Amino acid sequence: MTDLPVVVVGAGPVGLAAAAELRERGLDVVVFERGPRAGAAVAQWNHVRLFSRWAELIAPAGRRLLDGTGWVAPADGDYPTGQDWARDYLEPLADVLGDAVRYDTEVVGAARRGRDRVVDSGRDTEPLSVHLRRADGSEDRILARAVIDASGTWTTPNPLGGEGLPAIGERDSSAISYRVPDVDSDSERARYRGAHTVIAGSGHSALTAIVALSQLANEPGTRLTWVLRRGRTDATFGGGEADELPARGALGLRAKKAVEDGLLDVVTGFRTAAVDTDAEGRTTLVADDGRSIDGVDNVIALTGFRPDLSWLSEARLELDSVLQAPVRLAPLIDPNVHSCGTVYPHGVAELTHPESGVYLVGMKSYGRAPTFLAMTGYEQVRSVAAELAGDHESAARVELTLPETGVCGGAGVFDDPEGASSGGCCAPAPAVLTLTVPSIQR
Incomplete structure (x- = not known):
């Protein structure tokens, strides 16, 4: 299965960061975006100014990829609007990734090839089958070694x-x-x-x-x-x-x-x-x-928002019964427990499911929990990409200090x-x- 691509769902900030991390490690990657452009969800709140600075909104791997293209980075200390974020960072990053990013294509299902959720046999040896629907109504499927779901929660308030x-x-x-x-x-x-x-x-x-x-x-x-x-x-x-x-x-x-x-x-x-x-x-x-x-x-x-898990119904996910977040991540972010609102850095260890090769990252990984920051997602996909590349030491290492809410x-x-x-x-x-x-x- 190592000859197959890693499929990333969503060309938003975290999905593109995942693609940049995978590209940097020499792994084949394809990104499917339901909308017509990179940051299609961000475009729906173009007018809102973020409370994170540019320094916290540009993924390290994305910056490294763009730095070799003549891209002019925004000032680290400025606060962009959604429109700025998409125009000055997400769209240029998607352009650099080229035809690895495919628009107007919705992922409508992911399963183990030839097996539904119930079948045990062959789950460790068969690739993932990703079902697609394009804007013209045509359908297709692609085989993948892994699926990184960075589709977010924007469409399900x-x-x-x-x-x-x-x-x-x-x-x-x-x-x-x-x-x-x-x-x-x-x-x-x-x-x-x-x-x-x-x-x-x-x-x-x-x-x-x-x-x-x-x-x-x-x-x-x-x-x-x-x-x-x-x-x-x-x-x-x-x-x-x-x-x-x-x-x-x-x-x-x-x-x-x-x-x-x-x-x-x-x-x-x-x-x-x-x-x-x-x-x-x-x-x-x-x-x-x-x-x-x-x-x-x-x-x-x-x-608030909630994750759309419908197209993952045939994947064996281990989700917390309260938050609909991965079970090992949920205790770190449960607002019933962490009323201070603090978020915690984490990586592939907390994001792994019984279905090998399936990862929920970004906003979607938080399920119904609030207080998600872009840099949390960037660290998540750095860790996941390292794991997929066989760099288990890097995957297990936390490389992020998050700001306290006060x-x-x-x-x-x-x-x-x-x-x-x-x-x-x-x-x-x-x-x-x-x-x-x-x-x-x-």
Whole structure:
């Protein structure tokens, strides 16, 4: 099987980094991207500025590959937008990789050749069979020695519903968006100006939306409501000045100031059970405890993402029952345990499954856990590529120090006072804002 290529799924930041690592080690690689270009998912949030600097967004192997082409590297200390990231790094890297990157081709299945999930015999000697569907509807398959799934989670956002399932009426509601709005766009600005917009979520995407929409808060008729499933706001704004990624800390401080300035109402402990739409198109959100928020024009649901595992149904994966992440990785990233939000460096040892040669990397490897950084994915694929090249010593070595979030305490993803962290991954707790805004019945 060593004569067969390694298939990488997804031409995003981590997928291209995997291809660069494999190319550097002399391994044959082919990257399949469902979209028409490198960074197709990034292109859908072009307007968002990252809180990581260029130095943390360029994979070491990608930089080495590009350095020999006359490519001019962006300044390490600058903070790019999604558009910058794609234009100035991802697309040039894909160009250097040449015809190894194939667009408009979706991977729709991966299995052991001639065997479904149940069959034991021959699993160690047969190659992987990767099934493809192209944009013109044609289908094909390619044999591979390994599959590195870097397809991410962008296309599978979590629903607004508080149970992990869409709320009643959510699927049919045209008021709901699952993306950070671009208020610099005339059409987007017109949609939110003078309207009542609900922002649901407590992660960095929700904070980004709060900061963006607060620019419109003082315009006539504009009203903003921030809805959190948590009953408390402890650590919601992040570590502030204690965050080792300064722009990430600054994002939380700006969102915190918007709340302190009264630019939006805050409703806590609100877990959406139903989305009702009246004859005039106005929306009411109803919680499972009976509270409601009515007169809503727009809902921005930024409640995280989850992996699409459907096309891997014939591969023997060993996934954590809670996070849907690899079982050896899950304890390191479980937000129920690590309420400080700290992420941990890891490699092939944590990413290996019973199905030999199948690896989930990047955002997808985190399953439903938050706080993923690009440089985490870059270290993952460095380790996996080393393993595939037979360099087991390098594969086992961790070559990354990740920045601390500066957050300590909180109860992970739910309101369990006994679950608040008091040590371990936590540093001294920074001061955080405690909101006392009452729940709203409107």
